[in-house]
Amino acid sequence: TxxxxxxxxxxxxxxxxxxxxxxxxxxxxLSSLTHQQRxxxxxxxxxxxxxxxxxxxxxxxxxxxxxxxxxxxxPSLWTLxxxxxxxxxxxxxxxxxxxxxxGQGDVYSIPVFSARFCEMLCEExxxxxxxxxx
Numbered sequence: 001t002x003x004x005x006x007x008x009x010x011x012x013x014x015x016x017x018x019x020x021x022x023x024x025x026x027x028x029x030l031s032s033l034t035h036q037q038r039x040x041x042x043x044x045x046x047x048x049x050x051x052x053x054x055x056x057x058x059x060x061x062x063x064x065x066x067x068x069x070x071x072x073x074x075p076s077l078w079t080l081x082x083x084x085x086x087x088x089x090x091x092x093x094x095x096x097x098x099x100x101x102x103g104q105g106d107v108y109s110i111p112v113f114s115a116r117f118c119e120m121l122c123e124e125x126x127x128x129x130x131x132x133x134x
Contacts, residue, residue: 006044009037016045062134073127074120086111 004016010029016022019042023030030038072078082090089112091097099108113121 004045004048006041006048008044009033009040014045016049066133070128070131070133073124077117077120077124084113084117086114089113 002015002017003013005013010033014022015025022042022045033041077084088097089110092099092110099110101107102109
């Protein structure tokens with residue numbers, strides 16, 4: 001997206017693709033700023049544009065690093081099995097029960113995962129958080 005937010009010298013969202021495009025869209029704003037303020041504004045816009053250009057590559061590098069080096073606390077979580085599912089959900093899917101309706105309208109309470117799976121998932125998230133991976 002070309003929508004960028006800057007904090008200083010003005011706090012606002014701007015459309016930014018290039019300096020020329022920016023100057024054509026915001027001539028009144030630019031004329032109201034000092035030379036130093038314009039420089040600060042352009043520096044922030046350029047920095048954000050550069051960060052966004054590298055964001056996809058940085059995310060892919062993090063993904064490869066984690067896949068290569070992360071040691072899960074609960075490896076079984078990475079392959080969904082019937083043991084991870086709440087028995088009531090399994091029964092409902094097989095046609096044995098109807099989910100509990102909550103109030104009026106079409107809102108239902110459906111317990112999908114088992115309590116143990118939820119505990120393991122929380123432990124896995126804590127384990128990942130403590131691992132130091134980005």
